[in-house]
Amino acid sequence: MKIYVGGPTGKRRDLIVNQYPQIGACLNRDNYSKTTAHMMKWFLDNGAFGDFRNDKTFNYDKFLKRLWSIEADIRFSNLPSPDFVVIPDKVCDENSLRYSIAWLDHLNNVLPYFKYYFAIQDGMNIYEIERFIKIRSFDGLFLGGSKSYKYKHGDKWVKLAHKYGLPIHCGGVGSRKAILWAKMTGFDSCDSALCMIHTSHLNDVLNIQNELLWSA
Numbered sequence: 001m002k003i004y005v006g007g008p009t010g011k012r013r014d015l016i017v018n019q020y021p022q023i024g025a026c027l028n029r030d031n032y033s034k035t036t037a038h039m040m041k042w043f044l045d046n047g048a049f050g051d052f053r054n055d056k057t058f059n060y061d062k063f064l065k066r067l068w069s070i071e072a073d074i075r076f077s078n079l080p081s082p083d084f085v086v087i088p089d090k091v092c093d094e095n096s097l098r099y100s101i102a103w104l105d106h107l108n109n110v111l112p113y114f115k116y117y118f119a120i121q122d123g124m125n126i127y128e129i130e131r132f133i134k135i136r137s138f139d140g141l142f143l144g145g146s147k148s149y150k151y152k153h154g155d156k157w158v159k160l161a162h163k164y165g166l167p168i169h170c171g172g173v174g175s176r177k178a179i180l181w182a183k184m185t186g187f188d189s190c191d192s193a194l195c196m197i198h199t200s201h202l203n204d205v206l207n208i209q210n211e212l213l214w215s216a
Helices: 010-019 034-039 048-053 060-077 096-110 126-135 147-163 176-185 199-215
Strands: 002-006 024-028 042-045 116-120 140-143 168-170 189-192
Touching (some): 002 199, 010 034, 010 199, 024 034, 096 116, 096 126, 116 126, 126 147, 140 147, 147 168, 176 199
Parallel strands (some): 002 024, 002 189, 024 042, 116 140, 140 168, 168 189
């Protein structure tokens, strides 16, 4: 399982790059760093969770400008492509499905250069998602939503993704216990922002990475 850490910069980023090159970076519309994107494997989150947490409407214009800017940097300045981009979604909202489908169609038309992961939210119907997997070109699934929803339903989403040969990422699992849960559940990758805030949590993530290397 690949681990990404949230927006690493400075000395902590350099430590990870030098000693743990397997760890990637979770960047988003607001904390994007071109330097980090050059130094580490990375993926781009859409920024919807930050807007949700701050009780704001999703700033889609800012998201699209960031994506166009990244595409230009990839094309003209040899910036490595992100591992994937998370399609805009509605956080903890079962109505997110139609919203994200509309976004996927738009992004595949105007920016078909990226791998797009569909974000799963609380209350989504797994059979409806399966139907869309059969007719839409998702490159992977991203389990968002509340922590309680992830822990209760994560295993069934892993099974669905792997049934169709898709990778699945678990978003926002901060602690050592949560990361190990994601590994045992079968997720292909996960991310932790908590480890960039607290040194003890960063050490936990680094220790887990060592354990994953030894068990590989």
